[in-house]
Amino acid sequence: MAAPTTSNPSKHENHLILRRSILGARRFSNYFWAVISTIGGVGFLLSGLSSYFKVNLLPFSDPVQLVFIPQGIAMTFYGIAGTLLALYLWLIILWDVGGGYNEFNKEQGTATIFRQGFPGKNRRIELVYPLDDVQAIKADIKEGLNPRRALYLRVKGKGDLPLTRVGQPLPLSELENQGAELARFLGVPLEGL
Known part of the structure; x- marks a missing residue:
């Protein structure tokens, strides 16, 4: 068996196994908004508390000098809301919600789609299908104000299962390359391009 290539760390492949890592919540935009929400939420909360206790908590x-009602209470409300949003963002980053991999294994004859979810009994989502049930790879491309560019695995009796990350659409060239490579590896048609 050939050794896996190391040119792209998000992909593991040889002539019998193709594995793609899927980026979940640990992407730059989530870190950016978590930091901004934390700074804003804590700042507003400390401003509201400073106006209530008449002690300066911000350097x-x-x-x-703010009057607690209505200014201080509004600052406190926005501070609590911002801090809760920041907490949510930091938790989904910590849990890596949506992260996982797609693996197509010709040795075992299986297609595995694995994703991390929220904590609980359904934290790990793992779907395994026989490669014989894979009918096609479907590219879904929608341009405009809210563009959508995604790849789907069409499985007999199961419909279309998403293969690409959620949130940020893939560049068109990358979508075409991934779709063509996967369709060629599995020996199924590529639809939608």
């Missing part, structure tokens, strides 16, 4: 401004 760069003087929110003590």
Whole structure:
């Protein structure tokens, strides 16, 4: 058996196994918004609490002069909302919700789609299908204000199962390359291009 290639760390392949890693919640945009929400939420919360307790909790401004009702209470509300949003973002990053892999194994004759979910009894989502049930690879391309570019695995009796990450659409050239490579590896048609 040939050794796996190491040119692309997100892909593991040889002539019998093709494996693609899927980026979940640990992407730059989530880290960016988690940091912004944390700074904003904590800042607003400390401003509201400073106006209530009449003690300056912020070193760069003087929110003590704010009247608690209505200004301080509004700042406290926005601070709590921002802090809860930040907590949610940090937790989905920690749990890597949506992360996983797609593996197509000709040795075992299986297609495996694995994703991480939220904690609980359904934390690990693993779908395994025989390669004989794979009918096609489908490319779904929709341009416009909210573009959608995704690959789907068409499985007999199961419909279309998503293979690409959620949130950020793939560049068209990358979508075409991945779709063509996967269709060629599995020996099935590529639909939608």
